[in-house]
Amino acid sequence: MPENDWTSLMNTELKDFQKIYDQIAEFFVNYSFQLVGALIILLIGLFIAGRVGRTVQALCERNRIDVTLSRFLGNVAKIAVIMVVAIICLGKIGISIGPFLAAVGAISLGAGLAVQGLLSNYSAGLNIVITRPFIVGDTITVQGVTGVVDEIRLAYTFLEDEDGVRILIPNRHIIGEIIHNSHATRLADTLVGVAYDSDIAKAIAVVRKVLKEIPDVDEATAQVGLDTFADSSINLSVRFWIPTRQFHAVRFKVNQKILDALRAAGIVIAFPQREVRLLNDTIA
Structure with missing residues (x-):
């Protein structure tokens, strides 16, 4: 240039x-x-x-x-x-x-x-905040997921289970669905099969005593009664509420205590049995 x-x-x-x-x-x-x-x-x-x-x-x-x-x-x-x-x-x-x-x-x-999906999450979150179908600390079951409500945001709700796993649920999948809210506890429903010749009243008393001795179980709201007449046992239904954050640990403990107490009381825990009869002892 x-x-x-x-x-x-x-x-x-x-x-x-x-x-x-x-x-x-x-x-x-x-x-x-x-x-x-x-x-x-x-x-x-x-x-x-x-x-x-x-x-x-x-x-x-x-x-x-x-x-x-x-x-x-x-x-x-x-x-x-x-x-x-x-x-x-x-x-x-x-x-x-x-x-x-x-x-x-x-x-x-x-x-x-x-961003209609995101806006629907915010709209649902605002609905949750205003109507308050649940609050932080409640135990809810929604969309097949159960956990303790750890945090509620406008877009998402965070649950936490007993294992410490945080579960994120978009709020649009909560509003309009069936929500089970058991607050801070969760129901444990157990069947105990005892032999037909057992003293049922005694078995129920033994189970109630076990529930009363475990601090994490509210014995006042527990239910124990005869549930079904099965083929090989009489099934007792045991229903009791457990703090959600210790659900499995307490449930395992209760089951073990019930087994030990029934055995100590001489009540037989039933198991499947079959009786075979020979109608003809000769073979043609």
């Missing part, structure tokens, strides 16, 4: 850079105080929003409102304050929020069509 053309190109680029620099400098000169003011307002607003959110949550908890609803109301209050502060900051630097709100509305419409 000739030297004159190169020099001309460099001058043109320098002029363009100078124009951009002058525009940036002019913007900061004209709006420097507004920018500083907007930044200060934003920082103060974020601080106030955090305090307002925590205050609303603490106020709800003091009035014994459910912890999930308290957190939700606290977050709503915080977001509302942040939105007000953002509008004030935009106006401070001379940005009209009218076109911005219109653009947000158009984007929201398109995003809503694209």
Whole structure:
């Protein structure tokens, strides 16, 4: 490239850079105080929003409102304050929020069509927070899954089982389904087969005594009774409630105690038997 053309190109680029620099400098000169003011307002607003959110949550908890609803109301209050502060900051630097709100509305419409599943999760989560079919600490069974409610969010609900496994369920799969809520406990239903010649009243008394001696079992709500007449045994039904987080451990313990107590009382635990009779002792 000739030297004159190169020099001309460099001058043109320098002029363009100078124009951009002058525009940036002019913007900061004209709006420097507004920018500083907007930044200060934003920082103060974020601080106030955090305090307002925590205050609303603490106020709800003091009035014994459910912890999930308290957190939700606290977050709503915080977001509302942040939105007000953002509008004030935009106006401070001379940005009209009218076109911005219109653009947000158009984007929201398109995003809503694209993420219908996510929005349905949030809608279902809001329904759970308002109607409260269950709260944190309850034991629920839904969609064939059982666990203790560990956390409720607007999009998902987290359950935790006895093994410490966290189960994530999208909220849209909870609302509209049949939910079994047994609060902090879970029902154990056991069959005990005893021989037909056993003293059934004595067997029931032995089982009740075992349930009474185990602290984790509420013996007052336990049920023990004759369930079925099976082929080789009389089946006693034993129904009792166990804390969900110790369900299997306590159930195994109860079963072992019942077996030991029945054997100690001389009550026979039945097992399948078949009686074979020969009608003709000669072979033709």
